[in-house]
């Protein structure tokens with residue numbers, strides 16, 4: 114299935130659909146189900162009565178209360194992940210009518226505004242399925258470990274006030290810090306492939322989110338103590354040079370993280386770092 118991106122025209126289309134949403138309509142929810150890791154998947158459909166302004170999670174809750182398919186079979190409640198229910202944790206991310214979205218903030222009206230419409234739900238394809246719409250995002254967090262995406266502090270004692278930072282750097286860092294590790298950018302990226310075997314993770318493409326976080330912490334006055342290690346990792350296999358510049362990532366990021374700008378900035382940093390290493394002889 115082709116992913117749709119949050120272009121201006123897509124946003125207008127979603128808004129127009131919201132405006133024509135019909136109260137008390139019945140839609141078909143077509144859901145990709147899977148019993149567990151490595152098991153085959155299958156589609157099941159459910160008829161559900163919905164009202165305007167309901168989110169996709171409320172649809173899944175209605176199915177859980179009465180999991181009877183359109184052909185009359187009693188099934189099991191659909192499994193999905195969630196934490197915050199307010200587009201902060203990223204856990205509920207799934208593919209909704211071909212668009213990778215958070216199911217807590219996605220309104221049914223945007224994709225199925227009329228009576229008889231179909232809403233299709235699938236798990237993200239770049240992460241192993243745990244069950245139904247719930248995926249294992251461990252590799253996403255492993256990528257953050259690869260670039261030491263934290264500020265190194267080796268004491269719990271008070272270290273006093275941190276270093277000051279200028280307003281421009283603070284603004285840049287703030288935009289990147291909005292990342293919620295949802296995985297949308299990885300789902301949309303043609304360079305980021307499903308690698309269920311963890312032994313492949315260190316050499317496979319690290320992903321736009323981790324490159325942006327490396328920039329975030331390299332710009333931090335204390336975080337930059339690990340700058341060289343981060344750039345070393347991004348110089349290696351699966352690093353920044355594996356990005357094909359397709360720019361899908363930035364189009365689907367729900368938080369507007371400046372991903373392509375960050376990839377370009379980190380790419381320049383990696384080049385300067387490798388030249389400096391060459392002249393240092395290490």
Ligand code: SF4
Nearest residue numbers: 302356357359360362
């Ligand atoms: S710009 Fe790079 S990271 Fe973003 S989608 Fe394209 S290949 Fe992936």
Ligand code: SF4
Nearest residue numbers: 292293295296298366
């Ligand atoms: S950069 Fe955006 S799309 Fe990627 S993980 Fe962070 S919030 Fe999600």
Ligand code: FES
Nearest residue numbers: 197198200203217
């Ligand atoms: S439940 Fe946290 S983003 Fe949806």
